[in-house]
Amino acid sequence: MSLRNKVGFRRLLIGQGASALGDWMGTFALMALVDHLSDSAAAVGGILAFRLIPAALGGTLAAKLVNRWDRRRTMITMDLLRAGMIAVVPFVQELWWVYLWAFALEAPSVVFLASRDSAIPDLVDEPDLPLANAAMMGSSYGNIPIGAGLFAAFAALPLDDGWLGSHPYALVFWIDALTFGVSAYFIARALGGLQRREPSPQAVPDSVVVSDSEISLSPSRLRDAWSVPLVRRVLPATAAAAVGLGALFSLGIKLVQEELKASDIEYGVLIVLFGAGAGIGLALTHKSRHVDLLVLTRRGALVMGALVALMSQSPTVWLTFLGAAGFGAGATVALTSGMSALQARIPMEEERVLAFSAFHVVIRIGLGAAALGAGAIGDGLNGAGLPGTRSVLLASGLLVLASAATVRPILDVDVEKARE
Template sequence: MSKPPMEATPAESPPPGAPAGYVELIRDNVHFRRLWIGNVVSLLGDWFNTIALYTLVSELTGSPLALGAVFITKMLPWALASPLAGVLVDRFSRRRVMIASDLLRAVVVLGFLLVDEPGEVYLVYVLTALQVVIGSVFPPAQSASIPNITTPRELLTANALMSATWSALLTLGAALGGFAAAWLGLKAVFVLDSLTYLVSAFFIYRTVIPQDTEEGTKLPVRAAFGKIAEGWRYLRTHPPVARIALAKGTWAAAGGALVYMLTLLGETLTPGATSVGIGVLFAARGFGTGVGPVLARAFFRDRRRWPVLIGACITFSGLCYGLVGGLPWTYAVAVFVVAAHATSGANWVLSTVLLQERTVDRYRGRVFATEWLLVMLADTASILTASLLLEAGLLDLRGGFLTFAAFQVLCGLGWLAGIVPHEQRTGVTR
């Protein structure tokens, strides 16, 4: 007598609390899939553009301060625009905001085609500032949208995948961008970047993104400032949210300078091919930031351990950069760049998930915009300090790595001593 067909046991399917798989998420969630594909294409173009800009300014000026100014121009205008960006993300359709941002940036980046000689370098700063101000709405809109198009099981996987994608595209885009700039020329790279924004806008156009916010068609200036203040009051009255909003900025207080100095190290490794050296080191950075979130998702699912892990990640990142500064400079230092950014990537994803879970939807755009404000201000301060010290000859490049690596270790220890005890006392798990 044959046995009846066996029913699937719970062990044969993911338990309710287990994160969704990566393939499952992309296969089954069509709206996340479209948002993700658009992000893939746009990020590839962005990293092509970034390597091309660093190479262009480095070759036209040869000045550490001029190169540092490119980093700062990518961050300070973004920081200043972030509060208003958060209001727009919470007030208007996030989908339409992202589409408009893509279309406008597709036009702006074509302006880089006009820069051919040292006297025109000022255009790099003007166009970069315009590009990042227009783009300042995109990351908070995307981060605020992900919880609305995913289930609780999918949320951690979605954020890990977005972070891993950013990292993979940094790895691929930096490596290919370096060679593309050398082989195809900088102008071709800027045209490609413009086209990727158009592709991204197309995929987001086909995505449905619900949101629980007070949508409107008008936003008077006075009301906008009121909404910004309302978002800051929310952070002040919700300490568990405010604490986690500091995580990325704590890393950036020294990390911004360390990433900036990677471009100078790239020139040192390959003096005759600047874009290639920068591309290799930024590819190592990207590979690390991709590996870190995947490992964190696999081995650290208990959210109660995440605040301690964030502090440990910041500290370990500083130690790795200390080795970059102390060891002989060959391409072997890329191993420690990978390790440093594996922990920074884990910090990024864990803090993002905690913020998404702890913040109600109507404030989520402003919270993420405020987080970006803190990150960009920290990045700007550290890069400006490093570039001034290097330009004045008060530090050489090796001394710069060692100094800011030590500061990053102190930032991580400060997080462990100042933030973790509050998390443990309040017993917040989400």
């Protein structure tokens, strides 16, 4: 089956790709703004936690609440609401305002995701649902490095005159707002011809769709996911990737600007190189498509861990530039290959649902918790006169290496057992 002829889904995917790109640009802008206002790595990590964890904890509840609402109207309303909310962020330059607004943005986001994911069965056939889920997930997480690069590019523009020049990230926030408008436009076109339908015993249940909103897991369901052998092999590398990304997101700006005495422009270059490295990672993953997916997952996570550890001890910003590019490539290889392994090698639909749920809970909570924890520990050590930024990044890199080393390639006998 192919999604090429599913015009409605393709339009939804395009809109979501644009929205996710803007959302990650906005997230990086919020993190940079918090660093500017607070000079605290823990505060920077807190913003990432606010943007990621609520959906992981409240996605299922939101899905139940909006199940009887008109999905098209709900999504368009939430997009327009978020566009207005993100557009007013630059008007108040106070730390409490940034935190309040970052958290408030997640309420319409969770409602939007629940509506979007429950609409996917209306747009694709049942056999195409796993591929549709993977494509939607890729549009969310695949835009992290691209959004980082675009944030750096727009934030570096010489806007020195007028009110805009007084707020270094206003343009980024307004572009983010514009992408929500793009999403609303494509949603209107994707769902405009559909009639609201009531669920029936023969209908595809919404729980089949596992994207950003359906990732909340109860402890019992998490244990069920862990009982799947392939999940036990993929999740350590997934957790490692999340820890490495979270730690570098919260402490990277401190490493570059305070430890290495680099400028804002050089920090922007670092983020751009991270995005470029992610593009290289996609190319490497495609070129290595005949290599075992778990081997690629482990290699990507190992590269991430090694480079975070090496970057933590880098004496010059130029070596950090090289590390950022390699880190971006490793992160893309690890996450893309891990997701592909779950998609391709779990034949049972229910197990695949559990696997993707666990995968995205680990990514969201791991990213947020690692960013918050690494930032808080780094601040504490720095306050005590110790090299907190470098020490925490080094420990994070070693932890990623240890976790990635536990990932074992799948054997043919494992495939046969999974099919039985």
